[in-house]
Amino acid sequence: MLIEDDQSVREGLRLSLSRHGHEVATAETGEEGLRRLRETTMDIVVLDLMLPGLDGFEVCRRIRAGGHLPIVMLTARGDDLDVVSGLEAGADDYVVKPVRPRVLEARIRAVLRRWAAPLDAGQETYGDLVIDRGALTVAKNGIPLTLPPLELRLLLELSASPGQVFSRQQLLESVWDLDFLGDSRLVDACVQRLRTKIEDVPAQPRYVQTARGFGYRFGPL
Structure with a gap:
């Protein structure tokens, strides 16, 4: 359309x-x-x-x-x-x-x-967040969350390596499938939307954390 x-x-x-x-x-x-x-x-x-x-x-x-x-x-x-x-x-x-x-x-x-794009299988628990890679579902405190595919892929990419810092460029390539066509604002906006759904206090994120000057990592550490 x-x-x-x-x-x-x-x-x-x-x-x-x-x-x-x-x-x-x-x-x-x-x-x-x-x-x-x-x-x-x-x-x-x-x-x-x-x-x-x-x-x-x-x-x-x-x-x-x-x-x-x-x-x-x-x-x-x-x-x-x-x-x-x-x-x-x-x-x-x-x-x-x-x-x-x-x-x-x-x-x-x-x-x-x-x-x-298909995503890897497996269920993982992080605090009150449960990610099921096989079923492509996410739940918080036992309540299913509705995430658009792009936000889900971002969460799965970050949570696959807890504690590892991903640059915005790395995320553009792995999640957005973009290299020279990409724009880091795509990542920032998607992170902001994702935080409103998985964080108790989006301004003080526990799961999708900012590594200032570098990018993002998945917690809790």
Whole structure:
């Protein structure tokens, strides 16, 4: 699903993505995009942030609240505020306009690979957190948590080596499947979302800890 209000951009991206083998549905407003998503099953959403009416940030939040669907956002600027706000709203990745179709297509495929990739089996207990790698579930104090695949993969990657510090670049490569295309803000935003779900006090994390100046590690140590 491509949600983009600029007709020339929308049609150009639709044609380009179609040539790469994607079946593309389009919408020119956030309201239309959400309606079509309720009516039809989609694999991924490419979402422009600057939409008339319901803007892309709110559309992103509503998609996230309603289910687990990967989102690549389009932003007219690479400004930190726009990018970070979009990632915090739940986007998995972003591309700055003007969009190079080959870059967008690569980002789409990378996001889809991450959401579909199998994960190692095994159940582990860390304090009040239970991670079942085989069932792909996480529970806290016996209560199941609902984690989108990207947040789950990040948690599984970090918890596979408790105490080890992972740089943002390492996490981009192992969790996001990105190297030179990556942006460390993807990691920071995902960590922030994950902490709100697994930590008692997100501002004082016990599990996903910051190694200042280096990256992140999994505790409790």
